[in-house]
Amino acid sequence: MLGVKWPISFIAVSDPVVRLRGVVSLIGRFPALAGTDLVVEQGEVVLLQGPNGAGKSTLLRLCAGMAPIHTGHGEAFGFDLTTRAGQREVRRRVGLLGHATSLYDDLTVEENVRFWSSAAAIGRGRDGTSSSGGASGSDAARADEAMTRLGVGERLRSVKVARLSAGQRRRAAIAVVVARRPLLWLLDEPHAGLDADGRDLIDELVRQAAEQGATAIVASHELDRVDALATRVLSVVGGQVSA
Amino acid sequence: MIRHAKLIAAKDLRIEVSAKVLTAQILPFGLLVLVLFGFGIPPDRRVLGTDDEASRSLLEQASPGLFWLAILFSALLAINRSFAIESVDGNLDALRLAGFDPAGVFLGKSLAVASELVVLEVIVGIGAFLLYGPPLGDPLLLGSTVLLTTGAMAFAGTLYGALGAGSRLRDTLVPLLVLPVLAPVLLAATRATESSLFEGSSSGWGWVGFLGAFCLLYLGAGILSFGSLLEET
Numbered sequence: 001m002l003g004v005k006w007p008i009s010f011i012a013v014s015d016p017v018v019r020l021r022g023v024v025s026l027i028g029r030f031p032a033l034a035g036t037d038l039v040v041e042q043g044e045v046v047l048l049q050g051p052n053g054a055g056k057s058t059l060l061r062l063c064a065g066m067a068p069i070h071t072g073h074g075e076a077f078g079f080d081l082t083t084r085a086g087q088r089e090v091r092r093r094v095g096l097l098g099h100a101t102s103l104y105d106d107l108t109v110e111e112n113v114r115f116w117s118s119a120a121a122i123g124r125g126r127d128g129t130s131s132s133g134g135a136s137g138s139d140a141a142r143a144d145e146a147m148t149r150l151g152v153g154e155r156l157r158s159v160k161v162a163r164l165s166a167g168q169r170r171r172a173a174i175a176v177v178v179a180r181r182p183l184l185w186l187l188d189e190p191h192a193g194l195d196a197d198g199r200d201l202i203d204e205l206v207r208q209a210a211e212q213g214a215t216a217i218v219a220s221h222e223l224d225r226v227d228a229l230a231t232r233v234l235s236v237v238g239g240q241v242s243a
Numbered sequence: 244m245i246r247h248a249k250l251i252a253a254k255d256l257r258i259e260v261s262a263k264v265l266t267a268q269i270l271p272f273g274l275l276v277l278v279l280f281g282f283g284i285p286p287d288r289r290v291l292g293t294d295d296e297a298s299r300s301l302l303e304q305a306s307p308g309l310f311w312l313a314i315l316f317s318a319l320l321a322i323n324r325s326f327a328i329e330s331v332d333g334n335l336d337a338l339r340l341a342g343f344d345p346a347g348v349f350l351g352k353s354l355a356v357a358s359e360l361v362v363l364e365v366i367v368g369i370g371a372f373l374l375y376g377p378p379l380g381d382p383l384l385l386g387s388t389v390l391l392t393t394g395a396m397a398f399a400g401t402l403y404g405a406l407g408a409g410s411r412l413r414d415t416l417v418p419l420l421v422l423p424v425l426a427p428v429l430l431a432a433t434r435a436t437e438s439s440l441f442e443g444s445s446s447g448w449g450w451v452g453f454l455g456a457f458c459l460l461y462l463g464a465g466i467l468s469f470g471s472l473l474e475e476t
Contacts, residue, residue, distance in 0.1 A: 066340060084474065092342040100333025104254070106262040115254050119341035122246050160261070 015078055017042050017184055017215045018063050023072035025062055025239075032058035034239035035072070040217060045210050047226045048219040050236035056219035057098065059236060060186040063217060065090035076184065092120075095182030097190055101173035105162035109152055109172045110143070112161060117143040117179035146179035151201065166193045178205065185209055185216040191225065203229055247347025248354060255325060255355035264324055265359050273317035273367045280309040281374050299441075306375035307436035311392070311429055313367055314360065318425075319418050321359045322400035325352050326408040326417070335408060338473070345470035349401060353465065357397035364389055377440045384439035384447045391454035392432040398461035399424050405472045428457055 018040040025033040032055045040046055040063075048056045061067040063076055065087030073082065077093055080086035103112045118139040147157060150171045161169060170193045177185070185206060191199045199222075206216050206229055219236075220226045227233060235242050259265050284302045302309075329335045338348060368389075371377070379385075400421050407416040431450040438447030 064340060066336060084470075088342065091340045094340070096340055098333060098336070100336070102333045102337035104258055104328060104334065105331075106258045106328075107254075111257065115250070116337065116341060118250055119247075119338075119343060122250065122342075 016040060017044075018074075018076045018217070020062075020074045020081075021072055023062065023074050024070050025058055025067050026070050027058065031239055032067075033062065036239065036241050038234075038241050040215060042215055043210055043213055044231045045206060045216045045218065045229050047223075047230035047233045048217060048236050048241075049221070049223060049233060054236045055239040056236045057188050058239075059241070060096065060188050060217060060219055061098070063090075063184065064094045064096040064186050066096065093182060094184040094186055095177035095180045096186045096188075097174060097177050098188045099192075101161075101169050102176065103161045103169065103172055106160060108158050108160055109164070109168075109175075110147065110157040112172060113143040113147055113152075113175050113179055114140055116176045117146070120180040142181070143175075143179045146175040149178055149201075149205070150175040151197070167195055167198060170194055171198060174202065174205070183214055185214060185218075187216065187218045187220075189220055190218060191220060191222050199225065244344045244347040244350065247344045248350035251343070251348050251351025252354040252358070255328070255352060256358060258328055259324075259355070259359060265321070265362065269317050269320045269324075269359070270363060270366060272320060273313050273363050274370050276313040276316055277309065277367060277370050277374060280313070284309075300376075302375050303377050304441075306371055306377045307440060308429075308433040309375065310368065310371040311432045311436065313371075314364055314392075315396070315422075315425060315429055317363050317367070318356070318360055318396045318400060319421060321356050321363075322404040322421060323414060323417050325356050325401065326404045326413065330408055330413060335473070345473050346466040348473065349405075349465040349469035352404075353394075353397040353401040353462075356401055357393050360393045360396060361389075364393065380440035381438075381447070384451065385436065387451050388432055388435040388439060388447070388454065391451060391458055392428060394458040395428045395454055395461065396425060398458060398465055399428070402461060402465045402469070402472070405469065428454065431457070 016039045018038060020036055020038040023033055023036045023038075024031055025036075034055075036055070036059065038059070048059065050056055058067050062069065062074065062081065065076070065079075065081055069082045073080075075081055075086070076090045079089040081090060102116075103109075104115075107115070121139045121142070152171060152175055156164075156168065161172065164172065174190070177187075187202075187206070190202045190206075194202065203225065206218065210216055210231075218226055218230070232243075281302065284305060287300065329338060372379075403420040403424060404417055406420055407413045410416050431453045435447040435450035435454065438445070438450070
């Protein structure tokens with residue numbers, strides 16, 4: 001069922017996927033990250049744990065090129081996260097599942113997944129860098145495959161997102177991430193709102209992605225569940241990361 | 244950029260068709276404004292001036308301005324709506340993350356707003372002809388005026404709509420930003436339309452030229468600055 005090959009052709013295997021040194025990131029005047037150091041190697045599944053407000057979500061957004069670095073140095077896939085150009089390059093290679101689902105209420109599940117799948121494909125293809133390897137079929141096929149993997153059946157695909165339950169909405173959001181085929185999975189509380197099957201499915205997706213060369217950083221309070229998946233567990237407290 | 248623009252425009256229009264906000268809310272609003280203007284100006288009131296003008300009712304004489312005011316107010320709703328759909332549930336973040344060319348997002352959103360405005364202009368325009376009774380005049384000048392005013396409203400509206408997109412005060416902020424900017428467009432569109440309806444095309448083309456320059460200015464500004472705007476909102 002989960003037989004998709006993850007593209008790893010343009011990662012330099014010897015370089016860390018993420019490298020942060022003394023990173024400070026402010027939200028307003030509040031330092032969400034206060035001198036954070038982090039190195040994540042390719043193929044790792046890193047679990048971030050810590051209390052609410054510790055900086056886990058900001059750290060994930062920063063790794064996605066979506067949060068600013070005010071002091072310190074950060075790079076992902078060798079691209080400088082302190083520059084806008086570097087952030088743009090990083091964004092094309094990551095899949096970020098945050099608290100928001102980023103779905104349009106007035107479109108169906110299928111329309112949403114196809115739209116974001118097409119967007120990701122165009123974004124990746126702008127400079128000819130294709131992480132889909134060209135052999136994985138069209139955007140529509142990629143979207144269909146992602147929905148199938150997430151157990152989004154034919155009936156659910158034609159339902160407007162506004163009519164979905166919270167769990168179904170979450171599944172659709174995860175399908176969007178899967179359809180992007182990211183090289184770096186950044187998952188913020190991925191199990192939230194899912195039933196037991198959905199939680200198992202998330203674990204399986206992360207495991208498969210890591211086996212095929214992708215990297216994952218997962219922030220979760222479900223320690224028992226993610227602990228079994230993680231190659232490393234890090235604690236985030238007061239905007240600082242420790243082992 | 245063009246592929247991104249097509250994808251964004253198709254998505255926005257699909258959402259509008261699905262949500263029916265244009266047909267169920269914006270269009271009736273435009274027609275309502277048109278009717279209310281008619282209540283405010285008695286149809287038997289005559290224009291003081293030359294013999295030609297005196298033969299027209301005040302409502303007929305004012306019809307170009309009233310039509311464009313109705314379109315402008317309706318356009319504010321369409322512009323607000325265009326960014327309201329991105330401001331919920333992290334969609335603006337997702338657009339940034341997806342690696343869209345910002346210029347493509349600007350063009351796509353402008354194209355979708357312009358398409359909605361064209362539908363509005365046709366239907367509200369028919370309403371204006373029926374209610375206010377102006378002559379058809381010079382169709383070429385009228386068509387050019389409508390086309391360029393639509394572009395001007397869509398480009399400037401999309402640019403300033405993005406400024407207010409991330410704000411919790413978006414609903415009230417966007418009209419405050421957009422109305423002063425579009426005031427010269429309203430003036431030029433009204434003058435050009437008056438010229439096409441009542442005077443022949445002699446003086447109207449100058450105003451059409453102004454509308455074209457305004458379009459180009461905001462098209463260029465949007466393409467160049469939309470990336471920064473998207474990042475900051």
